[in-house]
Amino acid sequence: MRILVSIDDTDTMKMDGIEVRGTGELAGLIKKAIEEQGWGRCAPITRHQLLIHPDIPYTSHNSSMCFEADIENSFLKPLIDFASDFLTNESAPDSDPGLCVAVTDRISRPGWLISFGYMAKNYVLTKQEAYDLAEMLGVHLSEHGGTGQGVIGALAGAGLRFSGNDGRFKGKLKIKAENDIISVGDIRSLGKVDMVKCLEEGIILQDNDMIILGDHIKPVWLYGKSVLLVSAIDEEVNGRPRWQTYSKNQMKDF
Amino acid sequence: MWTISDKGEREFTGGKEDWAAAAHIAEECPGFKDDDEDEMVADEAVSCYNCRYRRWTVKSFVCCK
Numbered sequence: 565m566r567i568l569v570s571i572d573d574t575d576t577m578k579m580d581g582i583e584v585r586g587t588g589e590l591a592g593l594i595k596k597a598i599e600e601q602g603w604g605r606c607a608p609i610t611r612h613q614l615l616i617h618p619d620i621p622y623t624s625h626n627s628s629m630c631f632e633a634d635i636e637n638s639f640l641k642p643l644i645d646f647a648s649d650f651l652t653n654e655s656a657p658d659s660d661p662g663l664c665v666a667v668t669d670r671i672s673r674p675g676w677l678i679s680f681g682y683m684a685k686n687y688v689l690t691k692q693e694a695y696d697l698a699e700m701l702g703v704h705l706s707e708h709g710g711t712g713q714g715v716i717g718a719l720a721g722a723g724l725r726f727s728g729n730d731g732r733f734k735g736k737l738k739i740k741a742e743n744d745i746i747s748v749g750d751i752r753s754l755g756k757v758d759m760v761k762c763l764e765e766g767i768i769l770q771d772n773d774m775i776i777l778g779d780h781i782k783p784v785w786l787y788g789k790s791v792l793l794v795s796a797i798d799e800e801v802n803g804r805p806r807w808q809t810y811s812k813n814q815m816k817d818f
Numbered sequence: 819m820w821t822i823s824d825k826g827e828r829e830f831t832g833g834k835e836d837w838a839a840a841a842h843i844a845e846e847c848p849g850f851k852d853d854d855e856d857e858m859v860a861d862e863a864v865s866c867y868n869c870r871y872r873r874w875t876v877k878s879f880v881c882c883k
Binding site for chain 2: 588616626736815
């Protein structure tokens with residue numbers, strides 16, 4: 565079965581001399597544990613930006629982390645138990661962690677889950693709304709410390725990942741290429757990028773198109789694919805490629 | 819470059835896209851510490867926008883250092 569594992573609000577503001585693991589790192593450790601236990605195979609983690617608002621008690625950026633996994637049915641309960649205990653024990657002391665685990669084929673109204681995700685990017689939602697929807701949809705939602713406010717982001721993260729059209733992948737890709745120039749086909753053959761696209765011009769690049777790699781190579785989650793975004797360089801000079809990967813500035817809205 | 823909120827927090831007046839000012843302030847700031855890579859948004863490595871002590875607000879960020 566395919567599941568979505570989503571967590572939120574596991575961290576706290578890092579203060580002098582205290583290193584606190586972020587939500588992305590904890591998601592990575594849960595993912596690693598799933599694979600080490602032999603429970604299944606996991607897809608890369610995506611980060612989903614939620615609403616920044618004075619009424620929302622986020623730590624510093626209000627984002628959730630989610631990944632898909634393919635597991636055997638019998639491992640669902642052990643996985644939920646493990647992730648629950650892990651968040652209880654490993655989240656920062658002052659955090660409000662939440663966990664969502666959704667079996668994608670059992671979600672009774674997929675559109676409602678996706679809508680909740682987009683709502684959480686635009687409106688202040690409540691824990692009760694999250695729990696009510698989770699119960700209606702038949703997905704696991706639980707809190708593991710503090711106020712448990714993270715259940716809102718956890719459910720939203722699952723919805724946004726399920727939408728196929730939100731967020732950016734955790735981490736950045738390390739691709740070596742001579743003069744930082746590589747073909748789309750060679751990038752796709754590495755298995756981490758499904759598509760290379762220029763949104764401004766609405767163009768999907770072909771395998772023989774060449775692109776210039778920046779120092780921040782990070783795909784986004786669009787069309788249910790891992791999409792590497794590029795922008796057009798004004799002129800093709802001296803045979804240089806016409807396309808360049810997005811910079812951090814350009815990525816910030818994803 | 820800063821305003822003080824009702825809560826006593828220092829909020830950056832440059833908003834979320836004053837890349838040069840955010841980099842300049844961070845270069846002078848002894849408290850700067852880079853955030854997780856996934857939370858960095860500025861191309862300049864040293865920038866308030868990439869600092870683990872910034873907390874985003876609706877219009878800008880507050881410095882929690």
